[in-house]
Amino acid sequence: MKAYKFFLFDRDGTLNYENREYHRDLSAVRPYPFAGPILRGLDQAGYPLAVVTNQSGVARGYWDEDDLRILHDRLCQEWDVQLRFYICPHHPEDGCSCRKPGTQLLEQALHDRGVASQDSLMIGDSVSDFEAANRAGIDFALVLTGRGHITQAQLSGTPMTVLDTVAGLWEYDH
Numbered sequence: 001m002k003a004y005k006f007f008l009f010d011r012d013g014t015l016n017y018e019n020r021e022y023h024r025d026l027s028a029v030r031p032y033p034f035a036g037p038i039l040r041g042l043d044q045a046g047y048p049l050a051v052v053t054n055q056s057g058v059a060r061g062y063w064d065e066d067d068l069r070i071l072h073d074r075l076c077q078e079w080d081v082q083l084r085f086y087i088c089p090h091h092p093e094d095g096c097s098c099r100k101p102g103t104q105l106l107e108q109a110l111h112d113r114g115v116a117s118q119d120s121l122m123i124g125d126s127v128s129d130f131e132a133a134n135r136a137g138i139d140f141a142l143v144l145t146g147r148g149h150i151t152q153a154q155l156s157g158t159p160m161t162v163l164d165t166v167a168g169l170w171e172y173d174h
């Protein structure tokens with residue numbers, strides 16, 4: 001398989017359980033048990049990692065960016081890994097260019113790391129992750145956690161890498 005140099009992850013449904021029922025309480029966000037080991041493994045193998053996430057709860061007034069920072073610090077602590085988070089705080093109707101499937105945050109992450117799009121892999125569970133990666137020229141791997149099964153059905157016929165969970169990335173990349 002192709003040797004990627006940079007991994008960009010979606011957050012909800014990819015690294016942690018979807019949080020819809022508890023969307024006003026970020027302390028209820030729980031990581032998937034398999035997320036920490038794969039992130040740590042890739043980090044220790046020297047790969048830069050980033051998380052690109054739509055968090056319209058900011059625009060909706062459910063929480064603010066400080067609350068997100070606290071959550072992301074906690075997740076990094078639980079995973080024992082340093083991750084850079086790229087966050088769209090806007091409402092879907094704001095028409096911003098950072099909300100996935102917009103490419104602005106992915107392009108910012110590539111720029112910050114100095115890695116070319118063709119050397120990068122985006123991992124996510126949503127059509128918006130697929131489309132953002134596609135538009136940015138980044139390869140995409142679909143995980144079947146979160147809304148992955150729905151996404152797989154929506155994108156049926158589109159050739160893409162499918163992993164049961166992000167843990168599959170380890171065998172995929174090594």
Ligand SMILES: [Zn+2]
Nearest residue numbers: 088096098099
């Ligand atoms: Zn945005």
